[in-house]
Amino acid sequence: MSKKNAFYAQSGGVTAVINASACGVIETARQHGDQIGNVYAGRNGIIGALTEQLVDTSQESAEDIAALKHTPSGGFGSCRFKLKGLEESKREYERLIEIFKAHDIGYFFYNGGGDSADTCYKVSQLSEKLGFPVQAIHVPKTVDNDLPITDNCPGFGSVAKYIAVSTLEASFDVRSMAATSTKIFVIEVMGRHAGWIAAAGGLVEDNGIPVVILFPEVEFDQEKFLAKVKTKVDEFGYCTIVVSEGCHWPDGKFLAEQGTRDAFGHAQLGGAAPVVANMVKDALGLKFHWAVADYLQRAARHLASASDVEQAYALGKAAVEKALEGKNSIMPTVVRESSSPYKWSIGEAPLSEVANVEKMMPMAFITEDGFGITEGCKEYLYPLIQGEDYPPYNANGMPQYVTLKNILVLKKLAEFEVK
């Protein structure tokens, strides 16, 4: 096998640990310098490949690459850009081949979620369909935890830990205030289609916290919800509510789309949390506080799960190793061997079975009344938030996250307009 360069790119919404996968890819490639030349990273994802904006990772020090392991976000930049089918996006795939040829790229590592697994699958077919030899390996990443076959997705465990811990802390707060003040705390979490992140908020129940969860999987029933909250407040004196951004009415309309308009008549893009909080106030007259975690949750490297960081790195490493074994069109996966004690290993899935398949949360993970999580769900979740992996801090008390130099290689081709 002749020595080829590798291309690596980050795709879609970033996470607290996607850079740990980048670190796994680059460090492993560097260890196999006899078989892999340089790793070129796409500046802002696949857009960087199309526009020939390739980061020369050999210009980054070993120390800075190592620091990616504890740095949140996408160190090379990410993008929201989906390639369509080989016929429909032929112009783009042909451009990719030109780029691969010009820079002698034989390995394509794509780090992302469902959409990028599909793109990666198509790139893996270039060899057969457009006659260009490239090995394409997908490195899983998504806070939504919705990729199939793999037990879980890197990025999810850290969000889950952040939401579980933050919900616990805020619940302790409202418990302290409930006698004379705030009795309801609402936290809104990510998850437009799947309630995995919301489920993590449910773990606080094991700390004696009364919690009501609003999942995207369960059609919102205002009457049942208010009755549930009232029962909890009557018993405990307060209640925590975790609402998924994807929570919706039976007609499919999101709770966040309440038809609110501001003083200028513009549609108000509020969150689900204030809607739910005001609903409880109007019906039960209870004082509330609400929070919307948004990016804070998926960027919270300061509270990353150690098992998540370890897996993110291991999957990046495995992607390179499997490429060197000659594999193409696969995604390394996490295989759960046992939950208690937590044991896992690396497996692999064919991209044909990953692309365009969304893994939903099993309904067996949601309690019968639709507002809580089951013991089975907790058994699934706890291992994923196990362990703490703190970043280093400087003397001022700030985390030492790395900003890469991101020096681009010289362009060899004509400009290309991304449409």
Place this chain on the structure above:
Amino acid sequence: MSKKNAFYAQSGGVTAVINASACGVIETARQHGDQIGNVYAGRNGIIGALTEQLVDTSQESAEDIAALKHTPSGGFGSCRFKLKGLEESKREYERLIEIFKAHDIGYFFYNGGGDSADTCYKVSQLSEKLGFPVQAIHVPKTVDNDLPITDNCPGFGSVAKYIAVSTLEASFDVRSMAATSTKIFVIEVMGRHAGWIAAAGGLVEDNGIPVVILFPEVEFDQEKFLAKVKTKVDEFGYCTIVVSEGCHWPDGKFLAEQGTRDAFGHAQLGGAAPVVANMVKDALGLKFHWAVADYLQRAARHLASASDVEQAYALGKAAVEKALEGKNSIMPTVVRESSSPYKWSIGEAPLSEVANVEKMMPMAFITEDGFGITEGCKEYLYPLIQGEDYPPYNANGMPQYVTLKNILVLKKLAEFEVK
């Protein structure tokens, strides 16, 4: 001096470290068992004293009291209830004296902010004005950092660290996405009157992040604000905005009160963050994300500042030591000896000079354009967020926060109705 019991209560909004002060008070009192009998804690603050709901802290193990040091929220419960002047609230002060007599209480430790400093000051006058001997010492606590004389208030340093770190992490996130997606991230922070917490978000500038801060101290000027954001986005490709909940228009109306109404015509109690985000979208057409940290920020013990925890404990300890020295009507304070290296000691302030005085942020800490913090402000803030003081975690990956038994002592008096 005959051996007397002590009363301790938590007041107002709780913090990540108010329990560390409780720990300092109780552990120090236990070390002086020859001079102080039991420590009775008010169940839900001063309300617990009035209703004779006194927690018998001697029933809590040394281990659980020690665990208060790493547990956020108010372990005994807090309340929002302000005693008025000695004449106006005579009924309540007389009740307090009855309680003190019935339970042989000679020390009153009150852990709170400005309002409770005032209450504590009035209790300290009971000796002289109503003929009952009690020593009243105030233990400072407030995330708002608005108590006078003391260099800073326990609780603030940890919120500041949480906001600085979270703003940095989310800014790295938006920087990763900005090429094709989100270009504006807005985070709303606490601080109705003072911009101390918002200022902490400004520390990310030292990490190369373009940030615009909206302080309550600076009247909101929409045109100047939008121009500032546009300049940042033009230069960096993205921008982070930190908005204080207290940010307001020249007429005093909060940004959060935009006169928005929901589908049912109810006034919509939204946050300032979505208002600012939509404003930028409408004017500049930029995609945004926004977060409202709310309770998450003041409860975030998982990311407490080590100097904050240390000071919270030290001030609780000093309160007891000063009481044993025979002092009354004072508040132990933090005295800054030097910023770099950070050195501090414990001082004291007379409550007459603390009560009803609000310390504002110096205008010299805000840049001339009103949207940033000065080097002097950074020099003030960094020491307060120095060091990490992590709580212990269990095998499941959750922090081991303590829930006290909170066993009440037997009542000796008739019922009392709190009005």
